[in-house]
Amino acid sequence: MRKDKCVIIGSGLGGLACGVFLARNGYNVTILEQGVQPGGCLQCFTRRGVKFETGMHFIGSAKDGQVLSRMLNVLEIRDNIKLSLLDETGYDVVSLRGDRYKFPMGREPFIAQFSSYFPSQADNIVKYYDLVKKVAEASSLHSLKHASDAVINTEYQLRSVNGVIEEVVSDEKLQNVLVGNLPLYAGEKDKTPFSMHAFIMDFYNQSAFRVVGGSDLICKALISRLEHYGGKLLTCRKVTKILCDERRAVSVQTSDGERFEANYFIADIHPVRLLDMLDTKLIRPAFRQRILYVPNTVGGFSVYLHFKENAVPYMNSNFYGYAGDSPWGCECYDRDSWPKGYLYMHFCHTENPNYARGGIILSYMRIEDFSAWNNTTVGCRGEGYEEFKRNRAERLISMVEKDFPGLRSRIEHYYTSTPLTYRDYTGTEGGAIYGVAKDVTKGIACRVPYKTKVPNLYLTGQNVNSHGMLGVLVGAFVTSSELVGMDKVYKQLIDAEI
Numbered sequence: 001m002r003k004d005k006c007v008i009i010g011s012g013l014g015g016l017a018c019g020v021f022l023a024r025n026g027y028n029v030t031i032l033e034q035g036v037q038p039g040g041c042l043q044c045f046t047r048r049g050v051k052f053e054t055g056m057h058f059i060g061s062a063k064d065g066q067v068l069s070r071m072l073n074v075l076e077i078r079d080n081i082k083l084s085l086l087d088e089t090g091y092d093v094v095s096l097r098g099d100r101y102k103f104p105m106g107r108e109p110f111i112a113q114f115s116s117y118f119p120s121q122a123d124n125i126v127k128y129y130d131l132v133k134k135v136a137e138a139s140s141l142h143s144l145k146h147a148s149d150a151v152i153n154t155e156y157q158l159r160s161v162n163g164v165i166e167e168v169v170s171d172e173k174l175q176n177v178l179v180g181n182l183p184l185y186a187g188e189k190d191k192t193p194f195s196m197h198a199f200i201m202d203f204y205n206q207s208a209f210r211v212v213g214g215s216d217l218i219c220k221a222l223i224s225r226l227e228h229y230g231g232k233l234l235t236c237r238k239v240t241k242i243l244c245d246e247r248r249a250v251s252v253q254t255s256d257g258e259r260f261e262a263n264y265f266i267a268d269i270h271p272v273r274l275l276d277m278l279d280t281k282l283i284r285p286a287f288r289q290r291i292l293y294v295p296n297t298v299g300g301f302s303v304y305l306h307f308k309e310n311a312v313p314y315m316n317s318n319f320y321g322y323a324g325d326s327p328w329g330c331e332c333y334d335r336d337s338w339p340k341g342y343l344y345m346h347f348c349h350t351e352n353p354n355y356a357r358g359g360i361i362l363s364y365m366r367i368e369d370f371s372a373w374n375n376t377t378v379g380c381r382g383e384g385y386e387e388f389k390r391n392r393a394e395r396l397i398s399m400v401e402k403d404f405p406g407l408r409s410r411i412e413h414y415y416t417s418t419p420l421t422y423r424d425y426t427g428t429e430g431g432a433i434y435g436v437a438k439d440v441t442k443g444i445a446c447r448v449p450y451k452t453k454v455p456n457l458y459l460t461g462q463n464v465n466s467h468g469m470l471g472v473l474v475g476a477f478v479t480s481s482e483l484v485g486m487d488k489v490y491k492q493l494i495d496a497e498i
């Protein structure tokens with residue numbers, strides 16, 4: 001039987017997941033990746049023998065029967081990646097001006113722990129937790145319940161995180177602690193929808209893990225399944241054009257002029273980059289205009305730490321440190337007030353290591369701060385850029401040192417990345433950490449659809465549904481359902497644990 005051909009642009013998590021799912025369901029899949037390495041944000045790099053993750057540091061809901069575990073089973077990689085459970089009594093630790101709060105996994109431990117921090121808020125903490133659960137479960141693909149609750153979905157996509165939390169919880173400090181993990185979605189006050197907060201809180205609160213050996217092993221496992229089903233991944237293939245006839249897309253062209261024909265095309269890239277590739281009347285000017293103005297999340301500055309041997313005990317939790325009383329507004333800084341907050345994590349090179357070999361400190365940074373180097377490329381940005389990075393890295397390490405005295409003396413080497421690094425490695429528009437931002441004040445105007453007006457061209461990846469392991473996989477299943485049908489997707493997810 002002749003197989004329908006599907007070409008996927010970009011080998012990030014979304015492109016790979018669509019590729020495996022469609023190949024497993026009988027499609028002839030080719031993934032074209034512009035970079036030397038596949039994986040987009042799943043990529044790792046190794047320097048002086050230590051491996052560093054660039055954009056996927058921990059994942060959630062991966063215990064047997066939980067939603068991510070099922071998705072990984074459908075993609076046939078659950079047994080091929082080793083996960084290490086984060087501290088169940090405090091997978092996340094939030095520090096506001098040095099006061100620390102641990103986030104335990106599970107409903108009862110979470111409620112008990114937070115009620116011990118804020119006894120007068122005990123009832124509100126129950127309300128908050130149950131609301132998070134209700135919102136997360138209202139989406140059929142997050143909860144794997146067949147019907148979505150459209151009313152709840154819509155309401156909490158249109159209300160801001162702070163608006164809802166302020167309504168449920170009256171203690172200001174508790175309101176701030178509960179949004180301590182804002183860097184996981186680059187949340188902005190009065191803009192980010194509560195649904196985003198709820199999905200992420202619920203995802204990690206069910207169970208939170210690091211990937212033993214690094215997140216590129218997820219990428220390797222997916223490629224292995226893709227190839228098992230006859231699919232292929234070609235690197236160093238930058239797609240520059242999508243060629244259409246008057247009705248549909250017929251082929252894509254790469255920068256070296258090679259063409260790839262297919263029946264279906266899926267773009268795992270930023271929608272603005274996709275529009276650059278399309279010169280067809282099928283895309284209306286109004287759509288083009290709307291997409292050009294979708295907001296993006298802020299960029300990020302990372303310091304990758306290579307620790308001296310046996311010097312830094314492995315920290316089995318994520319640490320969110322803030323200089324002030326509130327996690328909000330860290331993206332609004334000037335030269336002197338940066339950094340206002342940071343996220344600090346260790347990498348898990350082996351299962352339950354006693355000492356960490358590597359870690360990362362991540363803080364927001366706008367790409368505008370790099371306008372002087374806007375037209376430069378990786379490795380050729382000059383000494384001024386290196387000096388800027390050194391200065392910012394030292395400032396960030398000094399901030400972390402206040403929460404972790406002695407850290408600096410235990411660092412053997414460090415490396416840095418900026419929004420320009422992400423822009424140039426993963427093609428992220430504006431170096432945005434998580435791609436397109438959701439903004440309740442813009443409503444539907446910042447939603448990127450799965451389908452385009454070119455009937456056989458679809459979008460997937462973090463810009464469409466949501467970012468992160470769960471957001472991107474949910475998006476990949478929705479995109480794939482356009483080809484194979486949602487019932488078939490659902491059946492495979494429901495059967496996945498059997």
Ligand SMILES: Cc1cc2nc3c(=O)[nH]c(=O)nc-3n(C[C@H](O)[C@H](O)[C@H](O)COP(=O)(O)OP(=O)(O)OC[C@H]3O[C@@H](n4cnc5c(N)ncnc54)[C@H](O)[C@@H]3O)c2cc1C
Nearest residue numbers: 010012013014034040041055057058239427461462468469
């Ligand atoms: C610093 C950081 C930390 C993060 N931490 C976590 C975490 O701990 N947990 C979590 O769940 N999520 C995390 N995320 C988010 C998560 O990594 C991403 O949401 C997800 O990996 C994005 O996948 P994607 O498929 O959308 O695309 P991307 O990873 O952006 O990949 C897109 C791919 O398309 C390729 N491409 C672009 N243009 C072209 C072209 N013209 N032709 C061919 N190929 C092209 C790019 O080279 C790239 O490989 C983090 C992200 C960042 C940046």
